Amino acid sequence: MKLVVCVNHVPDTATRVKVGSDGKTIDPAGVTYIINPYDEYAVEEALKVKEKAGSGEVIVLSLGGDSNKETIRKALAMGADSGILLKDDQPRDSMDVAKALAEEIKNQGVQLVFMGKQSVDYDNSIVGQLTAEMLNYNCVPVCVKLEIDGEKIIAEREIEGGREVIETSLPCIITCQKGLNEPRYASLKGIMAAKKKTIEEKTITTTTSVTEVVKMELPVGKQPGRIIGSDSSAVPELVRLLKEEAKVI
Amino acid sequence: MANKILVILEQRDGQIKKSGFEAASTAVNLAKELNTIAEAVVIGDSISNINDVSKYGIKKLTHLKNADLANYSSSGYTDSIVGFAKDDYSFFILSNTALGKDLAPRLSVRLNAACVVDCIKLNVSGNEITLSRPIYAGKALVDVKFLGEKKVVTLRPNVFKAQISEDSSPAEIIVKEITEVNLRSRVTSIKKSEGKLDVAEADIIVSGGRGMKGPENFHLIEELAEVLGAAVGASRAVVDAGWRPHSEQVGQTGKTVSPSLYVACGISGAIQHLAGMSSSKYIVTINKDKDAPIFSVADYGITGDLFEIIPALTAEIKKVK
Numbered sequence: 001m002k003l004v005v006c007v008n009h010v011p012d013t014a015t016r017v018k019v020g021s022d023g024k025t026i027d028p029a030g031v032t033y034i035i036n037p038y039d040e041y042a043v044e045e046a047l048k049v050k051e052k053a054g055s056g057e058v059i060v061l062s063l064g065g066d067s068n069k070e071t072i073r074k075a076l077a078m079g080a081d082s083g084i085l086l087k088d089d090q091p092r093d094s095m096d097v098a099k100a101l102a103e104e105i106k107n108q109g110v111q112l113v114f115m116g117k118q119s120v121d122y123d124n125s126i127v128g129q130l131t132a133e134m135l136n137y138n139c140v141p142v143c144v145k146l147e148i149d150g151e152k153i154i155a156e157r158e159i160e161g162g163r164e165v166i167e168t169s170l171p172c173i174i175t176c177q178k179g180l181n182e183p184r185y186a187s188l189k190g191i192m193a194a195k196k197k198t199i200e201e202k203t204i205t206t207t208t209s210v211t212e213v214v215k216m217e218l219p220v221g222k223q224p225g226r227i228i229g230s231d232s233s234a235v236p237e238l239v240r241l242l243k244e245e246a247k248v249i
Numbered sequence: 250m251a252n253k254i255l256v257i258l259e260q261r262d263g264q265i266k267k268s269g270f271e272a273a274s275t276a277v278n279l280a281k282e283l284n285t286i287a288e289a290v291v292i293g294d295s296i297s298n299i300n301d302v303s304k305y306g307i308k309k310l311t312h313l314k315n316a317d318l319a320n321y322s323s324s325g326y327t328d329s330i331v332g333f334a335k336d337d338y339s340f341f342i343l344s345n346t347a348l349g350k351d352l353a354p355r356l357s358v359r360l361n362a363a364c365v366v367d368c369i370k371l372n373v374s375g376n377e378i379t380l381s382r383p384i385y386a387g388k389a390l391v392d393v394k395f396l397g398e399k400k401v402v403t404l405r406p407n408v409f410k411a412q413i414s415e416d417s418s419p420a421e422i423i424v425k426e427i428t429e430v431n432l433r434s435r436v437t438s439i440k441k442s443e444g445k446l447d448v449a450e451a452d453i454i455v456s457g458g459r460g461m462k463g464p465e466n467f468h469l470i471e472e473l474a475e476v477l478g479a480a481v482g483a484s485r486a487v488v489d490a491g492w493r494p495h496s497e498q499v500g501q502t503g504k505t506v507s508p509s510l511y512v513a514c515g516i517s518g519a520i521q522h523l524a525g526m527s528s529s530k531y532i533v534t535i536n537k538d539k540d541a542p543i544f545s546v547a548d549y550g551i552t553g554d555l556f557e558i559i560p561a562l563t564a565e566i567k568k569v570k
Binding site for chain 2: 014017026093104123124125129130133142156157160161169170208209213214216217222226228229230235236237241
């Protein structure tokens with residue numbers, strides 16, 4: 001079976017975000033970019049499905065600038081077979097990203113697609129569902145357990161205070177959550193092999209964004225508060241403040 | 250009227266959730282500003298608190314009813330709403346919950362609408378709406394505007410108030426039986442975490458970090474959470490160490506939360522954690538290291554031994570409650 005894994009190239013979660021000169025995007029100076037953490041679970045799951053089937057092909061798909069190739073290589077080093085970069089430097093909203101991904105997934109004729117449950121930059125968590133709906137595929141978002149038996153899929157996804165058990169079928173997009181698996185580390189051999197794997201580049205030019213970011217800003221910083229004490233004798237005063245000043249208990 | 254607002258109320262176990270009423274109230278207020286009408290829809294089998302929508306100023310609610318829709322089905326819910334709402338509404342409001350985040354984007358594709366999720370503020374100026382939403386788990390905020398007519402929006406729970414409306418005359422409730430349900434994708438069961446509140450929805454959260462020294466000490470956190478009626482949260486370090494489940498993780502690769510009160514115990518405050526919780530209204534920290542970054546966002550702090558302080562706090566709260 002041919003599988004697609006969509007990966008995104010994002011600022012490291014340790015980044016101190018600064019607003020760029022356009023007032024709308026992050027200042028990239030000094031920022032380290034990594035594979036989106038949730039996408040590692042997606043790559044791992046795709047590799048597991050291929051290994052279980054005993055054959056198949058895992059294609060890594062990413063949309064963005066040239067630097068996204070680093071993230072594609074990372075997935076190739078973990079064991080994916082080949083990469084496709086949808087090359088584009090335009091800002092795009094989720095709908096626009098989903099359109100480009102859906103088109104390429106259709107081109108590849110792929111029935112099972114994995115991606116992270118959200119990208120840790122814009123935190124939209126909707127690209128998987130959008131792409132699925134455009135393709136008329138099923139979708140299991142925020143997946144923490146997956147069993148595939150032929151065409152049939154039984155999956156669990158995280159909801160507030162528990163998990164939903166979902167029955168659905170191929171074709172399907174799975175968006176992956178921490179807990180689904182333990183992503184493997186790329187071995188030295190894997191890293192060497194990744195250098196020889198192909199990354200096909202396709203330039204996309206049309207944008208059809210339906211939303212626009214007009215301003216980006218940093219949240220108003222909090223004033224540091226009060227240290228009430230250094231042992232349990234401070235507890236009554238803390239409780240009084242919570243009750244009378246903050247009025248939260 | 251083709252530009253009406255439709256608020257999609259979420260029900261679980263036959264009860265409309267609090268976040269649903271927050272969305273209803275927000276929709277009613279927004280409709281006033283935009284000089285239009287807000288109506289509501291709920292999907293499910295029987296719904297016990299359906300009449301409560303009247304309190305929040307909703308005048309018309311449609312109940313799309315079928316026993317197979319008691320539990321969520323992405324295909325069933327999407328088809329039902331699209332069939333019902335196609336031409337009459339231009340603005341759709343949902344809650345940014347697991348269900349809302351799944352349903353909203355699907356609707357936006359089918360209704361040819363733009364989708365903006367996890368909004369914490371709606372600004373209306375004339376006929377133009379801008380939405381504020383956190384990005385990078387709250388390290389930054391963006392204002393987003395729509396380029397098209399049709400809009401789907403999800404609201405972060407606990408941010409918008411469910412205000413009792415001055416005009417709370419009974420809403421007209423229309424039950425519409427759905428005869429054919431598309432169950433291509435369906436929820437067969439729900440595995441509930443035992444009796445626990447979820448951090449994403451809780452009004453108070455008590456979180457533990459590495460300072461708790463081991464999973465065996467988390468009963469202290471659970472006991473404090475119990476007396477406060479709070480959810481238990483955790484730092485990434487303790488989730489990665491396997492002490493706590495990932496569903497409790499607060500921060501950039503966990504959940505971003507905005508409760509009224511966040512109590513951080515033995516959490517030093519890595520940048521990813523601070524991003525996920527610093528928009529809480531009040532933050533209390535108990536930590537022996539007075540230089541820990543968590544103190545920079547805390548309203549009240551006690552520096553000291555949490556194994557002594559947490560039980561004392563639990564006992565004191567029991568006394569005053």
